[in-house]
Amino acid sequence: MVDVTPADAVPPAEVGEMELYHPHSWWTKYVFSQDAKVIAIQYSATATAIGLVALVLSWLMRLQLGFPGTFDFITPEAYYQFITMHGMIMVIYLLTALFLGGFGNYLIPLMVGARDMVFPYVNMLSYWVYLLAVLVLVSSFFAPGGPTGAGWTLYPPQAIMTGTPGGNDWGIILMLSSLILFIIGFTMGGLNYVVTVLQGRTRGMTLMRLPLTVWGIFTATVMALLAFPALFVACVMMLLDRLLGTSFFMPAIVEMGQQLQHSGGSPILFQHLFWFFGHPEVYIVALPAFGIVSDLISTHARKNIFGYRMMVWAIIAIGALSFVVWAHHMYVSGMHPYFGFFFATTTLIIAVPTAIKVYNWVLTLWRGDIHLSIPMLFALAFIVTFVNGGLTGLFLGNVVVDVPLSDTMFVVAHFHMVMGVAPILVIFGAIYHWYPKVTGRMLDETLGQFHFWVTFLGAYLIFFPMHYIGLIGVPRRYAELTDMTIMTESAHHLNSFISIIAFLVGFAQMVFLFNLIWSIRHGREAGGNPWRATTLEWQTPQTPPAHGNFGKELPIVYRWAYDYSVPGAKEDFIPQNVPGDFRPTREPA
Amino acid sequence: MAETTLTHTSQLDRPEGWRGIAADWASDQRAFKNVSWGKAMMWIFLLSDTFIFGCFLLSYMTARMSTRVPWPNPSKVFALHIGGSEVPLILIAIMTFVLISSSGTMAMAVNFGYRRDRRKTAILMLLTAALGATFVGMQAFEWTKLITEGVRPWGNPWGAAQFGSCFFMITGFHGTHVTIGVIFLIIVARKVWRGDFDTGRPGFFTSRRGHYENVEIMGLYWHFVDLVWVFIFAFFYLW
Numbered sequence: 001m002v003d004v005t006p007a008d009a010v011p012p013a014e015v016g017e018m019e020l021y022h023p024h025s026w027w028t029k030y031v032f033s034q035d036a037k038v039i040a041i042q043y044s045a046t047a048t049a050i051g052l053v054a055l056v057l058s059w060l061m062r063l064q065l066g067f068p069g070t071f072d073f074i075t076p077e078a079y080y081q082f083i084t085m086h087g088m089i090m091v092i093y094l095l096t097a098l099f100l101g102g103f104g105n106y107l108i109p110l111m112v113g114a115r116d117m118v119f120p121y122v123n124m125l126s127y128w129v130y131l132l133a134v135l136v137l138v139s140s141f142f143a144p145g146g147p148t149g150a151g152w153t154l155y156p157p158q159a160i161m162t163g164t165p166g167g168n169d170w171g172i173i174l175m176l177s178s179l180i181l182f183i184i185g186f187t188m189g190g191l192n193y194v195v196t197v198l199q200g201r202t203r204g205m206t207l208m209r210l211p212l213t214v215w216g217i218f219t220a221t222v223m224a225l226l227a228f229p230a231l232f233v234a235c236v237m238m239l240l241d242r243l244l245g246t247s248f249f250m251p252a253i254v255e256m257g258q259q260l261q262h263s264g265g266s267p268i269l270f271q272h273l274f275w276f277f278g279h280p281e282v283y284i285v286a287l288p289a290f291g292i293v294s295d296l297i298s299t300h301a302r303k304n305i306f307g308y309r310m311m312v313w314a315i316i317a318i319g320a321l322s323f324v325v326w327a328h329h330m331y332v333s334g335m336h337p338y339f340g341f342f343f344a345t346t347t348l349i350i351a352v353p354t355a356i357k358v359y360n361w362v363l364t365l366w367r368g369d370i371h372l373s374i375p376m377l378f379a380l381a382f383i384v385t386f387v388n389g390g391l392t393g394l395f396l397g398n399v400v401v402d403v404p405l406s407d408t409m410f411v412v413a414h415f416h417m418v419m420g421v422a423p424i425l426v427i428f429g430a431i432y433h434w435y436p437k438v439t440g441r442m443l444d445e446t447l448g449q450f451h452f453w454v455t456f457l458g459a460y461l462i463f464f465p466m467h468y469i470g471l472i473g474v475p476r477r478y479a480e481l482t483d484m485t486i487m488t489e490s491a492h493h494l495n496s497f498i499s500i501i502a503f504l505v506g507f508a509q510m511v512f513l514f515n516l517i518w519s520i521r522h523g524r525e526a527g528g529n530p531w532r533a534t535t536l537e538w539q540t541p542q543t544p545p546a547h548g549n550f551g552k553e554l555p556i557v558y559r560w561a562y563d564y565s566v567p568g569a570k571e572d573f574i575p576q577n578v579p580g581d582f583r584p585t586r587e588p589a
Numbered sequence: 590m591a592e593t594t595l596t597h598t599s600q601l602d603r604p605e606g607w608r609g610i611a612a613d614w615a616s617d618q619r620a621f622k623n624v625s626w627g628k629a630m631m632w633i634f635l636l637s638d639t640f641i642f643g644c645f646l647l648s649y650m651t652a653r654m655s656t657r658v659p660w661p662n663p664s665k666v667f668a669l670h671i672g673g674s675e676v677p678l679i680l681i682a683i684m685t686f687v688l689i690s691s692s693g694t695m696a697m698a699v700n701f702g703y704r705r706d707r708r709k710t711a712i713l714m715l716l717t718a719a720l721g722a723t724f725v726g727m728q729a730f731e732w733t734k735l736i737t738e739g740v741r742p743w744g745n746p747w748g749a750a751q752f753g754s755c756f757f758m759i760t761g762f763h764g765t766h767v768t769i770g771v772i773f774l775i776i777v778a779r780k781v782w783r784g785d786f787d788t789g790r791p792g793f794f795t796s797r798r799g800h801y802e803n804v805e806i807m808g809l810y811w812h813f814v815d816l817v818w819v820f821i822f823a824f825f826y827l828w
Contacts, residue, residue, distance in 0.1 A: 014618045021796045118626040121795040187637060195630045198620040207615030225633065229640035233648060237758070245743035246754035248652065261743060264656045264750060269648060276644075 010204045010556050018115045018200075020548055032128075034120035035547050036105045039127045041438070043101035046127075047094050048513075050134050054089035055506055057082040066499025068482050077165040079479035080149030085141075087152030088175070091281065092182060093134055095423055099288040100186070100224065101130060103430060104193050104217045106438070110537035111214050113202025113555050113577075115548045117192040126192070129185030136178040145169025151477060153274060156249035156267050160242040162256060172242060176235040183228045183235075193221045202536075204557030208312065209576070211535045211561040212305065215312055216291020219319045220284045226323070227280035234273035241265070271333055275326035282419050283322040287315055289426035290357055293379045295561070296429050297361055299533045300376035301368030302572050304562035307360045314353035314360075321350045331399050332406045340399040347397035351390070358387060369565065369572070373531075374448040378429030381456045382422055389418025392467065407477070410470025413463045421459045428455065428512070435516075436530045440543050441523030447515040451508050458505035465494040534575045535561045631806045635813045642817050645759050646824055652751040653828075661747035663826050666735070681826050684727045685818065688767075691720035692815045695808045702804035707781055710804060714778035717811065721771040728764050732757070756825070763821055766814045770807075777807050 023029035033039060061082045064074045074082075105123070109116050117123045140147040149165030150158060150172060162168040166175070197210070197218040210218075237248040241262070249270040250262030298305040305311060327335060327343040361383055370376065392414040396402045405411060428451070435443050470476075473486045481487045481495075529538040541551040555577040563574040574580070604612055614620050621629060653660055664677040671679065698713035735756070742757050744750045780786065780799060789798040 011617050014622070019791075019797050119630065119795075121797075187634070191630050191634055191637075194633055195626055199618075199624065199626050199629050201618050203618060206617050207620065208612075225637040226640050229637060230644050232641055233644035236762075237648060240742065240754065240758060244754075246758075247743070247750050248648065248754060264652075264658060266651060266655055269651050273644060273648065 010558070013203055015200075018118075020115060021120055022547070032124060034116070034124045036109050036117045036120065036123060037438075037545065037549075039123055040102050040105035042127050043097055043105060043130065046131055046134055047097040047102060050089055050138070051094035051098075053138070054086045054094060055509065057086040057089075059503060059506055061086065062499035062502045064479060065481070066496040068480055074479075076479040077149060078146075080151070080477070081147050081165050081171075083477060084149050084151055084154075084175075085137075085147050089137070090420065091152065091285070092179070093137065095285045095419075095427075096186070096224070096281070097130060098427060099285060099423070100193065100217060100221055101127065101189055103213075103288060103292065103434075104221065105189070106434070107213055107537060108193055108196050108217060109200075110540070110545060110549055111211050111535055112197060112200065113205050113536050113550065113557060114196055114200045115550070115554070118195045118200050119192055122188045123192045126185050126189030129181055129188065133178045133181035133185060136174055136181060140166070140171050140174035140178075143170035143174060145171055148172040148175045150175075153271075153278070154238070155274075156238060156241065156265075156270050157251065157253055157262075160238065160250070161253075173239065176239045176242075179235045180232060180239075183232045186224060186228060190221045190225050193217065194225065202554045202557060205576075208309070209557055209560045212291040212294035212308070212311055212315075213288070213535075214291065215315050216287045216289070216294075219315050220287040223280045223287070223319050223322065224284045227277045227284065229277075230273045231277035234270055234277070237273075238270065268330075268333055271330050272326070275329045276323075278329060279326040280319075280322045282415075283318055285419055285423050287319060289382065289423040290315060290318075292430045293382050293426050294357075294361065294364075295535070296375045296379040296426075296433055297364050298562050298564060299433075299531050300373050300379070301365050301370045302564045303364055303368035304560075304564055305360065306363035306366075307356070308560065308562065310356055311360055314356045317353040318350060321346060321353070325350065328397055328402070331402045337399075344397055344399050348394065351394060354390060358383065358390075373432075374443070374445065374452055375429040375433040375531075377449075377452045377456075378425045378432065381452070382425045382429065385417055385425060385459065386422040389414060389416075389422055393418055405470065407475055408470040409466050409474050409476050412476045413466035413470055416466075417459075417463050421463065425456070425459075428452070431516075433531065434537075435519070436526030436543075437537055437540075438544055439520050439523070440526055441519050441521075442526045442530060443519045443523060444515050447511055451512045451515065454508035455505055458501050458508065461501045462498050462505065465498055469494055532571070532573050534563055534573050536576055539575050539577055625800075625802055627802065627806050628809070631809045635809065638813070642763075642820070645762060646820065649751075649755040649759060650824065652755060653749070656749040656751055658749040659747075660749050661745060661752045663828070666740075666747065666752075667731070667826060678826060680727060680731055681822065684724055684731075685822055687720050687727070688724045688815050688818050691717045691724070692812055694720065695811045699805045699808045702781070702786075702801040705787065705801065707784060707787070710801075711778045711782040714774050714781065714804070714807075718771045718774040718778065721767050721774065721811075725764055725767050725771070728760060732760075759821055759825065763814070763817060766817070770811050770814055773807060774811070777803055 021028075021034045023033065023035075028034075030038065033042075060074060061079065063071050064079055105117070108114075143166075145166050145168070147166055148154070148159065148171035150167065154172070154175070158164050158167070160167050160172055164172075166172050197207075197214060201207075201210075237246075240246045241248055241250050245261055247262040247265035249267050250260070250265040251267065252263040253260050294305050294311060325343055325347045327339060328347045331340055331343075365380075392410070396405060396411065396414055432443055432448060435441075469491050472488065472491060474481060474484075474491060526543065528540065528543045531538070536555055536557070537545070539555060540546075540549060556579075557576045558579045559574065559576055561576055563569075563576075565572045566574055616622075624632075665675075667681055668675040668677045669679045670676075694713050694717045698710050698717060701709040701713060735753075739746045740753045740756070742754045745753045781801075781804065783790075786799050786801045786803065791798055
């Protein structure tokens with residue numbers, strides 16, 4: 001029995017050295033690589049590429065909404081297809097894949113002090129199955145009838161009926177197949193992330209010393225492993241309805257004057273399955289953003305994160321609560337009032353841990369040494385945007401307020417602010433922050449400033465007016481709004497205004513892409529730790545880190561990830577692997 | 590690699606109560622002491638898979654409870670005509686018996702694996718695979734019988750159309766799990782037979798050395814598939 005633990009006591013290694021797969025050829029080094037860092041870049045590149053498709057789709061939608069009747073090639077059918085693919089790509093193939101497959105793969109092994117993910121081969125398969133899912137998705141653009149136009153929620157019965165684009169053609173089949181593939185691929189990666197965090201940490205790295213980035217990605221992955229099954233089952237059942245003529249989701253229904261063979265299915269069942277996945281999905285995207293933004297703020301404000309322990313518990317609480325709120329997406333589907341009451345209550349309770357996080361970010365900034373670097377700018381923008389989007393969430397969480405606002409542009413504005421713009425801002429901040437580690441060079445600062453201000457202000461110019469348009473009752477998912485009495489002249493002008501800003505913001509993203517490519521060769525040399533950060537990924541012997549991450553010896557962790565500006569210390573940061581007496585007073589046990 | 594080594598067992602001061610539980614979970618290097626990476630991964634995968642089967646079964650129950658058309662009586666549908674009388678659920682009973690027995694042989698294989706008895710381990714694993722294949726074979730027989738009687742995914746002669754759809758979907762998905770299990774049982778049995786786990790021969794794709802623990806991880810999957818069958822049996826056939 002040991003009674004007193006010496007300050008620098010590090011327990012012996014519990015697990016032997018990891019056997020790494022050493023690449024033998026160019027193919028196994030850069031293409032079929034089992035190195036999590038290469039897989040991360042593959043994931044990110046693929047997600048960005050398909051994200052660009054979704055960006056173009058949003059431009060096409062804005063063309064139609066801002067200047068109705070001007071563009072003949074945007075038929076109502078095409079408009080629905082744009083909406084559907086834009087939503088699905090952004091939520092699943094871009095945000096989920098980028099946060100978990102991209103940042104997860106790059107940061108988890110480096111931040112927990114591991115050589116690689118625990119099962120690199122399975123990790124590699126995960127990417128290739130994801131790529132296949134993306135290719136199947138893209139192929140639906142070229143299939144007869146085009147991609148599905150059922151809306152990203154794919155609600156039956158309309159999703160598989162003739163009137164809906166792709167409903168009676170290949171569109172919906174390819175969409176569902178692609179989702180099934182995505183879930184299979186994600187599961188392979190997700191198991192890796194979870195086991196690496198739980199079982200693959202270096203000596204001294206307790207869970208309560210993990211950077212919050214890892215906590216966010218870890219919790220989101222656990223949630224994804226429990227939420228994606230519902231989507232998987234829903235996709236399988238809808239595929240059977242469409243291909244084999246079963247009636248899981250299809251009631252007796254008339255199509256084009258013809259009674260269909262279906263009978264007795266429940267469309268509401270699909271909604272339950274979909275939103276049991278769909279609501280956690282919001283937090284699968286948000287929690288990694290929460291984690292990353294915590295680290296960005298702490299590093300660039302040179303101050304330890306305020307209330308680390310509460311931050312961790314808030315992440316876990318949000319993750320758990322998000323599984324019992326799903327039916328707030330279904331208030332207008334018809335439900336027993338008591339259920340509405342229950343789901344409204346649980347929904348509003350989520351505001352508590354979320355508010356804790358926001359207060360802690362602000363308190364971290366308070367009297368910090370704030371460097372207005374590009375990552376910090378994006379982090380600050382995230383806090384404001386997230387609070388904005390979150391507040392409208394309180395409107396929509398209440399049944400009585402939701403019912404009139406449901407299916408208006410107000411909802412569109414809400415979820416774009418809270419789970420579109422906010423996480424994307426974090427992604428940008430994170431790319432500016434970690435790009436030097438991935439490439440060894442800094443991104444260009446001037447282009448970065450341009451990118452930030454156009455994106456941040458532009459997002460507000462786009463989505464603030466949209467709240468107003470929604471409040472006056474303009475419905476979403478309508479291709480043509482010209483002849484409606486609620487569409488006042490001012491609403492028309494606002495729509496044109498939003499469209500023009502949307503093009504400008506989209507253009508700023510091209511500048512960002514240019515910066516990404518240009519800086520690989522021409523950026524300023526970064527060195528190993530340009531932000532003077534404490535976490536392990538900045539302490540690697542090489543930049544970019546080599547295969548195996550840490551050279552001969554794995555680092556040993558002596559402290560939490562937030563030793564910034566410790567009184568009495570020589571530097572204003574102490575990396576996690578530095579032993580010594582400067583122990584913070586606030587570090588959790 | 591993550592071998593099951595008992596190295597660090599020193600008793601540090603842990604706080605009491607909930608804080609102690611949190612500190613245990615959050616402890617250094619590994620949350621679950623003496624659980625290898627492979628075993629942890631299999632457990633978490635099974636948790637995820639539980640949610641898949643859970644969603645399938647809940648959807649089936651929803652369909653069954655909300656339909657206004659009478660649900661066919663499983664005791665009659667799944668009866669076999671043997672010796673001049675209808676024996677209800679006889680085939681399902683045999684299938685269940687076969688699958689549960691295969692769990693027994695699997696457990697024995699794990700035991701002999703840890704004793705490094707190559708021959709017995711491999712034979713018992715192959716026996717498990719054979720029982721699993723028998724199960725799938727009998728399922729194929731059952732499917733054929735129902736199809737010849739007119740049961741289709743979109744309808745059947747006796748009542749609610751969802752009977753056939755749920756039956757084919759759930760047993761099909763479970764049967765796929767069993768089939769995958771049989772394939773991997775044969776692969777692992779071959780590795781055991783060849784002595785890969787004694788010589789530390791690296792895997793073809795992963796270049797990782799295998800261990801006899803792989804037999805146990807395989808067993809976890811197999812027992813899970815059996816357990817799922819018990820629920821399908823209870824909810825689909827006995828209800």
